[in-house]
């Protein structure tokens with residue numbers, strides 16, 4: 243994702259700490275208190291400009307959503323959407339997902355979404371792929387038993403790699419589509435990247451996997 247430095251972003255993030263949580267390491271184990279309810283928590287790792295989490299939060303008021311994004315200059319766009327939506331069930335974290343276990347207690351997360359994750363095509367960058375086994379360990383650490391990962395991408399190479407990675411890890415395949423927009427799947431909410439690539443005619447690949455008992 244390309245981004246420009248946005249000097250006003252730091253201030254905007256600091257002013258909107260209701261949505262973009264400034265100290266997530268101090269909230270570990272307390273996310274239900276932050277949301278003020280015991281509803282399930284779904285996280286999107288690599289949330290980008292936030293259309294998915296904010297639209298999912300609007301459509302599903304009894305689920306709490308947390309979008310996690312590395313870059314301040316990108317998450318600020320997600321924050322603008324969350325502020326405009328003015329809803330209590332979406333939060334944002336400007337952190338690296340490599341430290342997920344610093345922010346969530348074991349079993350605190352009910353589902354992980356990965357949408358159009360960076361493909362990192364070079365073999366030497368494999369560990370950066372969000373479906374690499376190191377990340378699958380992390381998700382397992384914070385997810386409920388039998389928690390799920392829902393993954394979609396336009397990148398066939400990353401999709402094939404991810405199916406292999408999930409399978410080698412022992413995850414169970416619940417759903418797979420090689421052309422989401424021409425499938426019977428209902429209730430799809432498009433991400434920014436999904437809009438961009440599907441409008442160019444690329445098929446969207448999607449799967450749901452579950453950790454075994």
Ligand code: SAM
Pocket residue numbers: 243287288289290291310311312313316337338339340357358359360433434435436
């Ligand atoms: N999910 C959005 C979409 O579908 O439009 C954004 C997709 S973009 C290709 C991938 C995003 O993941 C980028 O904004 C990137 O900064 C973020 N990202 C990649 N690795 C990350 C990590 N380890 N922790 C947090 N965010 C990460």
